[in-house]
Amino acid sequence: MIAGDDDCYEEIVTQIGAANSLAQMQDVAAGICKAYHLANIAYHAVYLPGAQIFNPILVLTYEPEWIERYKSNDYFKIDPVVVSGTKGFLPLDWTHLDRGNHIARDFFAEADRFAVGRQGMTWPVRGAGGERALFTITANMSVPEWEERRVSYKREFQMIAHYMHDRIVEISGYRDAKPKPSLSRREIACLELAAQGATPKQTGAKLKISDRAVRLFLSSACTKLDCANTQQAIGKMVSLEMLRP
Incomplete structure (x- = not known):
């Protein structure tokens, strides 16, 4: 299965919808990495109404040592991806991140030692209930290969990001079940x-x-x-099984 393969995409959407726990969703994320030739996937709920803490949900495929180091040092505050991603609405290609200061350079150098991924793209997600999250993919490809795949990644993962977010919020108990809306x-x-x-x-x-x-x-x-944009609406329709991916 490769990026742009409709059967691959439909299977991923099916697996996301079938996941009933964060552990199962992490397995789905690992499968997506394999299907799309990625190094890692990271889902990061930055803010959820009703949660008592910031960064309440993390679904990650990174090495456990990196996750522990990241959390214990509270890298949420200095990670250029988090800092930039939480301020914007558009997909963020890591190529355009400011790495001019020593904090950013040191951070990415350390991340590289834990095989986080040389290239990356992050989608800010604004949920229907006021949630804020970040969905990230990383890769260890040559620059030409990344450039070739980036367009299809940008298109497909926009919807995958919103759909995975909706499902994670639901299975974590932060969103009440509602009747399906009536669309024309x-x-x-x-x-x-x-x-x-x-x-x-x-x-x-x-x-x-x-x-x-x-x-x-x-x-x-x-x-x-109750969606902020078309992509979020598509993701919600898929999650409600009112629209085929």
Whole structure:
């Protein structure tokens, strides 16, 4: 299974939905690493309403020694990925991180000794209940190979990140089960095409409606699903089994 393989992606979504514990989700994360030729995956819940502590949930494939060192030294406060990721909304390629100061250089040098991964990309996740989380993939590839795979990673892991977040929050007991929302046929069709990577203009041409109408349907779907954006809505629809990945 490789990135861009629809069967691979669908199997991963199925496994995420079937996971009933954080331990099972960590096994899923390890499987994703193997399928996508990654070094590690890290899910980090930065803030969850109702949690008594910050950083309440971690699902990681890093070496146990690195995880223990990271937590005992409270690297949450200096990790450039966490510092930058919690401030933004867009996917963060580690290539663009500021490594000019000695704290960042020392941190990444230490992380490299524990095989964290030379390349990385992080997706900030804003949950429907006000949660904030970070989803990260890392790799040990040549620069040309990373550049070649990065586009497909960016597209596919955007949805995987939101879906995994929703499922982790649910199985951890931080989100109450609610009845499935009622979406119109047009709202579902627009979300389905958006999940396939279609732009509003392409969706409009396919459904024979204006791109403005597409945006309105997507907006109304987000409102009904209590989601901040289309990608989050797609992830929630998949988790509710109302949309195929």
